[in-house]
Amino acid sequence: MKVPLLDLRAQHESLRDELMGAIARVMDSQQFILGPEVQAIEEEVARYSQTKQAIGCASGSDAVLLAVLALGITSGEEVITSPFTFFATGSAIARAGARPVFVDIDPRTYNLDVARVEEAITPRTRAIMPVHLYGQCADMDPLLEIGDRHQLPIIEDAAQALGSEDHGRRAGSIGRLGCFSFYPTKNLGGAGDGGMLTTGDRELADRLRRLRVHGAANEYHHSEVGINSRLDALQAAVLRVKLKYLESWSEERRLKAATYNQMLQDAELEFELVPPFIRPEARHIFHQYVVRVPAHRDSMIRHLARHGVGTKIYYPLPLHLQECFEYLGYKEGAFPEAERAARETVALPCFPELTEAQQRYVVDTILGFQA
Numbered sequence: 001m002k003v004p005l006l007d008l009r010a011q012h013e014s015l016r017d018e019l020m021g022a023i024a025r026v027m028d029s030q031q032f033i034l035g036p037e038v039q040a041i042e043e044e045v046a047r048y049s050q051t052k053q054a055i056g057c058a059s060g061s062d063a064v065l066l067a068v069l070a071l072g073i074t075s076g077e078e079v080i081t082s083p084f085t086f087f088a089t090g091s092a093i094a095r096a097g098a099r100p101v102f103v104d105i106d107p108r109t110y111n112l113d114v115a116r117v118e119e120a121i122t123p124r125t126r127a128i129m130p131v132h133l134y135g136q137c138a139d140m141d142p143l144l145e146i147g148d149r150h151q152l153p154i155i156e157d158a159a160q161a162l163g164s165e166d167h168g169r170r171a172g173s174i175g176r177l178g179c180f181s182f183y184p185t186k187n188l189g190g191a192g193d194g195g196m197l198t199t200g201d202r203e204l205a206d207r208l209r210r211l212r213v214h215g216a217a218n219e220y221h222h223s224e225v226g227i228n229s230r231l232d233a234l235q236a237a238v239l240r241v242k243l244k245y246l247e248s249w250s251e252e253r254r255l256k257a258a259t260y261n262q263m264l265q266d267a268e269l270e271f272e273l274v275p276p277f278i279r280p281e282a283r284h285i286f287h288q289y290v291v292r293v294p295a296h297r298d299s300m301i302r303h304l305a306r307h308g309v310g311t312k313i314y315y316p317l318p319l320h321l322q323e324c325f326e327y328l329g330y331k332e333g334a335f336p337e338a339e340r341a342a343r344e345t346v347a348l349p350c351f352p353e354l355t356e357a358q359q360r361y362v363v364d365t366i367l368g369f370q371a
Contacts (some may be wrong), residue, residue, distance in 0.1 A: 044243055050173045089319070260362075276289060
């Protein structure tokens with residue numbers, strides 16, 4: 001049996017006619033950049049995320065960059081974030097001229113360790129950027145309290161977390177700004193790159209709309225220097241079709257995760273394998289189903305690959321150890337939990353169309369692994 005990490009073809013086939021109709025609608029309109037399709041998906045994502053404003057842009061990476069720019073964060077200033085995340089989290093801060101300041105992670109959730117955030121604040125700190133990793137929100141209430149006390153806005157990097165919740169609040173509605181990605185492999189994925197920001201602040205939303213079109217409030221009249229980062233209508237049309245199914249897909253992912261948990265609990269493994277921890281206050285949407293294997297992880301991955309099971313390591317090298325961030329001065333050992341997670345975690349196949357037979361094969365293959 002072959003079990004891929006993710007099967008986008010299965011999802012596409014079930015929606016093919018709807019998607020082709022939506023694409024044809026845009027082609028017939030010949031309006032490809034922004035326009036009514038983009039406005040519609042913005043309104044729909046705003047409602048879904050329980051927030052007032054949504055602003056489409058060209059990618060999730062640009063969403064984080066635009067959030068930093070919209071808050072006026074610039075050279076010499078600092079943003080606190082996680083070292084255990086996709087590169088765009090840190091690079092957006094650096095591209096704005098600011099300095100990423102990393103804080104270690106909670107070893108259970110892989111999100112920011114909120115108990116360590118306050119000690120990282122300096123007079124140069126301008127924002128705190130938690131990452132809702134793998135589809136589970138960071139513990140937001142302590143972060144909001146710290147932000148209020150120090151007058152620091154919270155930017156939610158929710159690229160992997162559309163529809164996830166913390167105490168019933170949707171990702172992207174809790175902080176000052178939320179940032180989402182529609183990369184094809186996301187729970188809500190487009191047919192290419194795409195991103196979106198959410199906020200309850202109308203003035204901030206208006207600035208984001210300017211910044212995504214070179215800082216222009218009106219065509220050819222620029223009040224500030226922005227970037228070119230517009231969501232195109234073809235992506236918006238595809239996303240509008242898929243958004244209608246997102247809740248059912250998230251429920252299917254949750255059920256797959258629960259099935260894995262039960263199968264792994266029932267299995268008598270000869271080595272330690274730790275399933276995902278779910279915060280009781282959180283709604284986890286399982287963008288990834290990530291387990292921790294403290295010993296022999298890489299050997300297990302090779303064993304699974306030989307038997308046709310797809311896996312992936314998110315993320316093998318924390319940001320503070322990336323070559324391009326050497327100038328920040330962090331050394332190996334600076335964030336031991338992030339480094340340990342990079343050595344021990346691996347994602348198993350988890351997508352809505354995954355069958356129970358495929359899951360059984362994955363677990364049986366893990367059972368057959370001998371360290």
